[in-house]
Amino acid sequence: MTMGARNRAAEPAPHLEQATPPGRAAALVELLRRNAARTEQDRCVAAENIAALDEAGLFSLTVPQRLGGHQERIRTLVEVSSELGRGCGSTAWTTSLINISGWLIGLYPQRAQREVYAQGPGTRACAALPPHGTGRTADAGSLVTGRWGFASGCLHARWALLGMTLTDERGEHLDQALALVPMDQLTIEDTWHVAGMRGTGSNTLIAEGVFVPAHRILSVTHALQGVYPTEFKDESLYRAAFVPTLALSLAGPLLGLARGAMELVLASLAVGRGISHTNYAQAREAPSSQMQIAEAASLIDTATLHLMRAADDADSWAASGQSMPLINRTRARMDIGTVARCSRDALDLLLNVQGARSFADDSPLQRIWRDLETGTRHAMVNPAIATEMYGRALLGIEDQITPLI
Incomplete structure (x- = not known):
């Protein structure tokens, strides 16, 4: 038996694990490999990949169960992305960052979570965390303006989490925060022209005076201390x-x-x-x-x-x-x-x-x-x-x- 054959024999048959998220991810590896060149050429994850990942429930790993998601452990997330990476780095990166955006949404108040997942747990979000925008205090919220580069997954998302500096009416610093914004209120600028991870489509998002209500603004200062506004303190994933x-x-x-x-x-x-x-x-x-x-x-x-x-x-x-x-x-x-x-x-x-x-x-x-x-x-x-x-x-x-x- 050759070394290659021994390695293949040592791996469990995909059908044995398809009920688990890593097993479902492993079952998609050959599809992702076939589409990897096209994903890179198009600078966007192939639509066939997105559909297969969606059908396998691999975009809702970190969505709360009470909203129809899987609410898996962090270990499961890294196991899934490691499996997908065997087939296509860009697809794995995009899937993982969409899922981590779902985890971030799970930290917000219930009202914000319900708004995002009103159309189902498969709703996808992206995130650009550095505070490259500003949020000026307005009536019960903030007016958000900025440009956020490297927004992996933005071509497949309905929502975006955007890092910003919160200021008062005079422009004085109040906090660092994440604003949760519908993608249809943002502009995507095609800036992702790179040597590697081309298929992630990590372009630039632009907001010009977009109003974001207070319940969709999360304090990064508090988050760094482990203090999250979700009302569901018994959900360990979101701790x-x-x-x-x-x-x-x-x-x-x-x-x-x-x-x-x-x-x-x-x-x-x-x-x-x-x-x-x-x-x-x-x-x-x-x-x-x-x-x-x-x-x-x-x-x-x-x-x-x-x-x-x-x-x-x-x-x-x-x-x-x-x-x-x-x-x-x-x-x-x-x-x-x-x-x-x-x-x-x-x-x-x-x-x-x-x-x-x-x-x-x-x-x-x-x-x-x-x-x-x-x-x-x-x-x-x-x-x-x-x-x-x-x-x-x-x-x-x-x-x-x-x-x-």
Whole structure:
């Protein structure tokens, strides 16, 4: 039995797990692979993917059960996005960020939640969290103006969560907040022209004096302290730590990309190609290939363990009803940075094994490489920043480099 065959045999048959969200995600991987090139070319997740994800209920993982959603754990979210990432990084990223937007909506008052999901739990939202807008106090709400880049999933959303600085009538700072706004009150500017993750359609959203009622404005200052306005305090999912949960939504697709690359390289080695300019008629027989494959697999295992630990930690603290301590929050960020670093390093080894053919236009590996190089540079998963934060916390240094912990 070949190594590729052993790996395939070790995986559970998709039909055994289709009742679970990760199983339903795994069942869609081949569809996403077939549509990955088109998703990238169109700079938008293929409509067939969106329909399949919708039918599988994978856009409502974080929607409250009382509103028809699945209200799954954070671990389930990262498991699903990791599975989808095997097939298409852009689709996985978009799905995960739509779901994390659903989680954010679950933090709002019931009135806001009911407005969003009035047409069903499959209603999709996107988010652009940096405070690139302003909300000037108006009668029972705020007038919101701004431009928000990198709004992943905006091409498939009906609502948007927009970061802003709240001010009074004189323009003086009051708070940092998230405004929940219908997409039909915003303009999408086509600005997402990038090397990787092209299919996420992460364009720029524009608001000009849009009125947002007070019940659709969430204080980020309070959220960072674990204080959310939802009336349903018994729903543990919506007690999860704010920044670690947001950051975790980015990590699953990155791991999935590395996993997908491993599958492609193992399949290529199984057909018996050689190594140019050597005596190896089959690359799989070369110790250099064997060692690099083993090291890449170990790095992917390491990334998986760190990702699941961070997700389980977030879930456990949320279930306990206690605030996640600073040391655990910084460790979660470190875990996520480790996912990014190990996934990148694993892919580098796999590209070495596959050789220059990895970068042919028709090779999916070059798209995976560009997607992973782009996605792992997101500020929330930056390994160097995460390392500094965790080191400061371990040393008891109270002055941190960011409030987003």
